[in-house]
Amino acid sequence: MTAIGEASRQSGVGIETIRYYERAGVLPRPARMPNGRRDYSEVEIGWLRFLKTCRTLGFPLADARRLLALARAEAPDCAAAATLCKTHREEIRQRIAELQALDAALAALAADCEAGNPRCPMIDRMSDV
């Protein structure tokens, strides 16, 4: 008899988020207690912890769902997991490159900006495109 609040505490996944995962088909529907409340097994709480780990690692929920399916399989498909991870890392590195370019562009734009300027160099540079 483990209700949703306790499952949330043990997994670190918020109550509303657990219900959302169920609604979104990421988690199977748990058993219900006689009074209609959700009842989570140890195994299911382990799944929640696994999903938490996936999300902390930045995997989109759809990937987390697939990874959980792999984790639940008897013989996890290691190649499939590695592919998901590789794709995710590529997106991360792509995003890092974008953000670094953004940072450099912003640094260049804001050069010479200081209080008391009659005009703002950044605004001026952004205006004439």
Added chain:
Amino acid sequence: MTAIGEASRQSGVGIETIRYYERAGVLPRPARMPNGRRDYSEVEIGWLRFLKTCRTLGFPLADARRLLALARAEAPDCAAAATLCKTHREEIRQRIAELQALDAALAALAADCEAGNPRCPMIDRMSDV
């Protein structure tokens, strides 16, 4: 007489997005032609281009709105613009650091993953938290 489609072409901001900006209060409502269609002036198209630049630089729309207000002012507040930019750059660098940590964690997790493994090292590492 510049209708929304032409304003979109000249600014690079999508038609639906222009209407969204108006609804969201980022852009003032433009004049209307006798037939009720929106009519954009050169100046307003310049504002759209400015907003496009802000968004390309990764500023959230709320910031873009503030920057446009500064750009429209007679004497742009350079210090305010510089502060917005500084805060944004701090968020970008923070995000870069997070993503780099994520990438390293993923690399470590997926080490030894290859097709044909009876078990998946990554899934195993993610399961025992």
Added chain:
DNA sequence: TATGACTCCTGTAGCGACTACAGGATCAAG
């Protein structure tokens, strides 16, 4: 037994920044 605090339930709306319709009006060209 009654009160109050707590947890749980379902269902819906909000966030950011769009994007994609549906269903209708208007317009220019052939």
Added chain:
DNA sequence: CTTGATCCTGTAGTCGCTACAGGAGTCATA
């Protein structure tokens, strides 16, 4: 007169939650 492009308003979908509203059941204490 028809075709196709463009415009209008209004609404719903995206992602991954988060935050209610309004109601029901549970538990400890007075």
